[in-house]
Amino acid sequence: MSLTTLEWRDNAIRIIDQTCLPRKLVYLEIRNIKGLSQAIKELKVRGAPALGAASSLGVYLGIKNSPAKNFTQFKNELDKVIAYLGSSRPTARNLFWGLEQARQAALANQDKPVSRIKELILQKALEIIKIDQQSCREIGKYGAELIKDGDTILTVCNAGILATIDYGTALGVIYSAKAQGKKIKVFACETRPLLQGARLTAWELLKNGVDTALICDNTAGFLMRQGRINCVIAGADRIAANGDAANKIGTLGLAILSQYHKIPFYIAAPSTTFDLNIKSGKEIIIEQRSREEVVSLFSRQPIAPEGVKVYNPAFDVTVHELISAIITDKGVLRPPYQENIKRLIQ
């Protein structure tokens, strides 16, 4: 299936509005940083890899009409744009990586005319899109080696086409294994509160002919207990130097359930998701989202009593001891992670 989650077209970021799925496939054109920040906050565009491309393109949207006459003036505006976009969501490493790439493109070319620097920032953003496409293919290739014909795979949230520029990280492994002729079944955790598993993963897997069944998040343990899961693959939003991986809330729980049932638990992520500046998951800032997401599903009738407190973290951290391997675009990382990450990821 040819789906383009995010692209640069007609001087705008064109995205699939993921809040409309699975009911409607709606495209949205984003022409300014306010629109982009809102789309990121509201999860119209989401997924760590896609956010890397979106944020770097966003920098270009933010500075392309800058009247700055010299680099000092330009740099001042650039910093504001980057700070603004950086405040949209705190956890995904790739978002900050995309911003940093744009900033570096400017810094490395500060001797050039402002108009040229603008072009080079766009060029860098388009390069990031290409890198992400390539990363997905590499992750798929390396990951597929871990998948056997006939495997049943459990996944969480959406780390697929809709989270990347190409065919995904965790789901990329599945698409790649399927393309090799392996028969694969997938159980998708619905992923409360925003149901990315039910709305997005089930949707794209079905569209691509993958045998898929949906479960409520609390059903994973019972499925494993029955011996029906061969491995778990999840994406990641940020990976620390020791291998601790932040990902959608519930991922840590799946990793513990996997260890208890002796099932391999894999993280699949591009090398841009690694943040070697942080030693462990303890330093990862976890985004807290609104109570409304939990108590009224997509603004419909309340499903909880008025006034009840809600704890709604968007992510959790899976400690590295629970991760069997990290599938990256540069190869499959195994413990000891501290050393192997340092060796593989620059």
Add this chain to the structure above:
Amino acid sequence: MSLTTLEWRDNAIRIIDQTCLPRKLVYLEIRNIKGLSQAIKELKVRGAPALGAASSLGVYLGIKNSPAKNFTQFKNELDKVIAYLGSSRPTARNLFWGLEQARQAALANQDKPVSRIKELILQKALEIIKIDQQSCREIGKYGAELIKDGDTILTVCNAGILATIDYGTALGVIYSAKAQGKKIKVFACETRPLLQGARLTAWELLKNGVDTALICDNTAGFLMRQGRINCVIAGADRIAANGDAANKIGTLGLAILSQYHKIPFYIAAPSTTFDLNIKSGKEIIIEQRSREEVVSLFSRQPIAPEGVKVYNPAFDVTVHELISAIITDKGVLRPPYQENIKRLIQ
């Protein structure tokens, strides 16, 4: 708060229709077994202990207008009523226990006139209501000893006022500890797909002034990781002779997460929930419910793509190795369960 989940009034079973909560407190009068079976299937009345009382009262509803002239005729009708009610839901032990109590009341009095046997069946059902009230108080008393001042307790589904005749099993422990002056905080798992935690547990805890926060089911592991949970208490629908306990889907997962984080995991249930005829949880029949419960929350807009398969078991089995203690109306059971259950439960 004085709430009566289920009572016998004006020749009818009067229940709180739990599908209307938390929006409206609606009472429903059930006057025949078809209505009762439907109410049980649709979870208008639910909770293993409440189902025990409901099913025994249901037997009376089913036979009170019987034209049978002798015991043989009467027994024939009685068996049909019991078989019919027994087919409404397969997992909760108490439902079958309630039916069996009614049957025994008839068998023990087969020499009496049919009209008298009918009275004795009603009398038995009303006794079961009293026994359940007493059980809740005893469970509360024993369980509260395990709770320390300042504890934060995680619970799942609803094992409270709305699941029993009195103040609940798992929540009974909380109410009892609170009544002793202990300061308690509760995190309630929302409990997909039907959200009994969000709709019912959060509602009754708030009504009773318990400091309560709601979480999505997948958030439990991350809460435990942060050291914010002191113990987990869940109810049970059926407990095997070895201590394996069937309860709402997700309970097994919570028990595994508790073990990993070295947090006590308690089951609270009346002795009527034990089924000594089955050796282990493997023999417990797990009810499979409709895909609609998962893909369209309360018949509103679909939250998953058309045609996706769904695996929707209503319960899972928590293996006894993962249970720190079983709090019953006859005392707190600790491992080895096989022997201790046999000793405590007749």
